[in-house]
Amino acid sequence: MVKILLQIWHRDKASTYSHAYNKGKTLVFSKVPLPDYRADLDERHGSTQKEIKMSTETERRVENLLTRSKEALTINDSAGPSAPSGKQSFPGTSTTESDSTSKVDKQRFSAQLRDLQNSKKASPSARAMQSFREKLPAYRVKDDFLKAVAANQVLVISGETGCGKTTQLPQFILEEEIENLRGADCSIICTQPRRISAISVAARIASERGENLGETVGYQIRLEAKRSAQTRLLFCTTGVLLRRLVQEPDLSGVSHLLVDEIHERGMNEDFLIIILRDLLPQRPDLRLILMSATINADLFSKYFGNAPIIHIPGFTFPVAELFLEDVLEKTRYKINSEFDDYRGSSRRRRQQSTKSDPLTEIFEDVDIDSQYKSYSTSTRQSLEAWSGTQLDLGLVESTIEHICRHEGDGAILVFLTGWDEISKLLDKIKENNFLGNSSKFLVLPLHGSMPTVNQREIFDRPPSNMRKIVLATNIAESSITIDDVVYVIDCGKAKETSYDALNKLACLLPSWISKASAHQRRGRAGRVQPGVCYRLYPKVIHDAMPQYQLPEILRTPLQELCLNIKSLQLGAVASFLAKALQPPDPLAVKNAIELLKTIGVLDDMEELTPLGRHLCTLPLDPNIGKMLLMGCIFQCLGPALTIAAALAHRDPFVLPINRKEEADAAKRSFADDSYSDHIALLKAFEAWKDAKRSGRDRAFCWQNFLSPITLQMMDDMRNQFIDLLSDIGFVNKARGLKDYNHYGNDLEMVCAVLCAGLYPNVIQCKRRGKRTAFYSKEVGKVDIHPSSVNAGVHEFPLPYMVYSEKVKTASIYIRDSTNISDYALLLFGGALIPSKTGDGIEMLGGYLHFSAPKSVIQLIQRLRGELDKLLQRKIVEPGLDIPAEGKDVVAAAVELLHSQNIYH
DNA sequence: GAGCACTGC
Structure with a gap:
């Protein structure tokens, strides 16, 4: 029996430079001071010793297996890295024109397209459609637009919702090209940020042209396409186009590219325009049209050397706008201060006791009595008591009641920040029954994770x-x-992700929305008739809101983006990102590159390793991609595919509003005694597959609070992953997948594979009296998210957890976790570094320290060395037959993992 | 002692 002592990483207390860090930021939201979690780590961790057992029997068996493997395995380091094929097909368009397609054929095809277009135009239904199209504001700029496209390589279109820019402009180009007998040579691509819009816009245009979807107009989104060799106008998601760039870096088959909704400043769109700006000089014939809302069209024009802007006026019905002060006048609602006992000086007291954001502070500095002279005393008192930090649900309810009593027909849409507010407001409405006859009202929650969405x-x-x-x-x-919304109630806030580069921490906190969002929300009331927007915040706050939201590239961790930059061979990451419209914080870039180095995707020169090159072909976050490859190598392919699909897409468990205890219980029953959210996902998916085979999948999903749409998407993604793994030679599909699943039911092995993929996302579990506390290297104490199967568990069988997401909301939460052993970490975690004192092993930059007698340390190091060699060989020669060549090494690892069993 | 913005390959 041996003891491994776990010691705690020592470091000097970090000074707090969160203040200086935040001072450098220009945007209001970032100015809220961030704590520096790196301070006081030692204190929070305390010092612990952990005892684990390795029986002499285990030691002997591992020893034997390793010796056997040494005899069987001849290491072949000479094989060079094989570049992944990256084979993915994008059918149709002019890229694959064979030599036999002569100029004459093309001319004939162009003529055919024109005849077809003209004959369709002549039909009565097309004429009706044409007169509808002519009423759209976009129609009035048709000639100017086509002239500008002909004369300029880059064009910026600014237009509001309802102007028809998305459906009309690509169509104008298509008609023009076909009419001028260039139909066969043109290939127009229009990108959309979301899958649904790519499909619905393509469908709309096909119907306007009197065609079936997939003829001249088609779409392509992940795992789904409707297009043909005839297709000349293709709608795709921005992500699909970025993938296409891997094989076709100069977009040689594309004649016109329209990038829609760039004002949203999504990561993909921001990334794409950096590439495009560099590409344009090499493709003088390529036309680029950027489509944006009016609010920031100038920004894009400037980025592309003052490209001309064409503005299209929008068309929506007018929407009246009321701010908090007006809403209070109308509803007569009394806001009660959180500090009722101190009426009169409540604002000052609040200013002293709670930290509010800069926008709320602006309002707190306003002198209510002079600023709101014309308002009633009751309104002024309410404004005094109003809190910018906490939404008053009574006010929301009262506003709904006001609309129902005094306004005309029409649906009401209420914007809230999250599940909790929706749930509480729903309860409140039911409880108070202010509307009297409940059969007159249909109150519906709408949240991405609620089963009602569809x-x-x-x-x-x-x-x-x-x-x-x-x-x-x-x-x-x-x-x-x-569509039928006539009244919008806007609380003015939304939960927004941000990235705290100093603490390497993703955050999800409610914050004030931008003017652009407020405008968009208001517009939701004017789709079918004039509407009203009730803003539950003062006009002063609205006026102080930032113009637009911080772009996503400044709000997210960047590892996946960095991998894509390397994959597209766009040069050094930092210098490439410096060319962005708004370049990310260099510290965020540094963090991403360091992570990629830690997990072995980039080498010291910041070049892709063989592992990194394989990961480029997988449309996954690098950690999840690595987990998938490890699952393949260690013969847990099925579980790895399932867990990768769920982590990459979304959680299939839904959060029903009424029956959340039951939903919780269902999830826990899938987890059984695994202490793992990932195993719960896996078991739920497997049970769904079984149910599907016997045709009872619908009932199964309903009973177990699972989303059938998400599960189906996961299933499709699994198949895509198998194809991609087969393309890079990791999987030989002809052989059947059974060989890759030898340990598919071995949960210790599955957890070890999770550890291999999710490292360095590791936390320590430490007993604190009757409970367990959790600590991370970056921020110290963290909590298990209440939705996790590990929430509320006081005692865990194993000393660590791996996770895929750590997010700061009300507290710093680990959203998904799997309890893992020392051996999982030692064999599949980070590099084993001999400690300076010479008596043990360090990991995670010295944060974790293992010490044990020499023989045990040596055995572990030897096994780890063999595993790493096997892994390296498989990555360099993906066709390597692990079941045959690595059998004993893998068996030795399994032996060790099982010796700390919790299942057996 | 308690909680889950939204996209996408």
Whole structure:
């Protein structure tokens, strides 16, 4: 029996430079001081010793297996790295024109396209369609637009919703090209940020042209396409185009590229335009059209050397706008201060006791009595008591009530920040029953994780005597459109991700929205008739809101983006990103590169390693991609595919509003005694597959609070991953997948593979009295997220957890976790560094320290060395037959993992 | 003692 002592990493207390760090930021939201979690780590960790056992029997068996493997294995280091094939097909368009396609054929095809277009135009239905199209504001700029496209390589279009830019402009180009007998040579691509819009816009245009979808107009999104060799106008998601760039770096098959919704400043779009700006000089014939909302069109024009801007006026019905002060006048609602006992000086007291954000502070400095002279005393008192930090649900309820009593028909859409607010407001409405007859009102929650998202009643018009009230998050701002909304109630906030580069911490905190978002929310009330927007915040705050939201590239960790930059051979990461419209914080770039080095994707020269090159072919975050490859190598392919698909896409467990205890119980029953959210995902997916085979999948999903759409997507993604693994030679599909699943039911092995992929996302579990506390290297104490199967568990069988997401919300939460052993970490975690004192092993930059007798340390190091060699060989020669060549090494690892079993 | 913005390859 041996003891391994776990010692705690020592470091000097870091000075707090969060203040200076934040001072450098220009945007309001970032000015809220961040704590520097790196301070006081030692204190929070305390010092512990951990005892684990390795029986002499285990030691002997591992020893034997290793010796056997040494005899069997001849290491072949001479094989050079094989570049991944990157084979992915993009059918159609002019890239694959064979030599036999002569000029004459092309001319004939162009003529055919024109004849077809003209004959369709002549039909009565097309004429009706044409007159509809001519009413759109976009039609009035048609000639100017086509002239500008001909004369300029880059063009910026600014236009509001309802102007028809997305459906008309690509169509104008298509018609013009076909009409001028260039149909066969043109290939127009229009990118959309979201899958649904790519499909629906393509469908709309096909129908305007009187064609079937997939003829001259088609779409391509991940795992789904409707296009043909005839297709000349293709709608795709920005992600699909970025993948296409891997094989076709100069987009040689494309004649016109339209990038839509760039004002949203998504990561993909920001990334794409850096590439495009560099590409344009090499492709003088390529036309680039950037489509944006009016609010920041100048920004893009400047980025492309003052490209001309064409503005298209929007068309929506007018929407009246009321701010908090007006809402209070109308509703007569009394806001009660959180400091009721100190009425009169409540604002000052609040200023002293709670930290508010800069926008709220602006309002707290306003002298209510002089600024709001014309308002009633009651309103002024309410404004005094109003808190910018906490939403007053009574005010929301009262506003709904006001609309129902005094305004005309029409659905009400309420923008809230999250699940909790939706749930509480729903309860409050039911409880108070202010609306009297509940059969007159249909109150519907709408949240990305609620099972109601796909229900028809959200989109359908309610019966004529019923009013629909939708309580939604940001999902209703651009992803889901409810046409019959006439009234919008806007709380003015949304949960927003941000990235704290200093603490390497992703955050998800409610913050004030931008003017652009506020405008978008208001617009949701004017789709079918004039509407009203009730803003539950003062005009003073609205006026102080930032113009637009911080671009995503400044709000997220960058490892996946960095991998894509290397994959597209765009040069050094930092200098490439410095060319962005708004370049990310150099510290965030540094963090991403360091992570990629830690997990073996980049070498010291910042070049892709063989592992890194394989990961480029997988559309996954590098950690998850690595987990998938490790699952393949260590013969847990099925579980790795499933877990990778869920982590990359979204959680298949839904969060119902009424039955959350049952939903929680269902998830826990899938986890059984694994202490793992990942195993819960895996078991749920497997049970769904079984249910599907016997045709009871619908009932199964309903009973177990699972989303059938998410599970189906996961299934499709698994197949895509198998194809990609087969392309890079990791999987031989002809052989069947059974060989890659030898340990598919061995949960210790699955957890070890999770550890291999998710490292360095490791936390320590430490007993603190009757409970367990959790510590991370970067920020010290963390909590298990309440939605995790590990929440509320006081005692864990194993000393560590791996996780894929750590997010700061109310506290710093580990969202998903799997309990793992020392051996999983030692064999599959980070590099084993001999400690300076010479008596043990360090990992995670010295944060974890293992010490043990020499023989044990040596045995572990030897096994780890063999595993690493095997891994390296497989990565360099992907066709290597692990079941045959690595059998004993893998068996030795399994032996050790099982010796700390929790399942057996 | 308690909680889950949204996209995408």
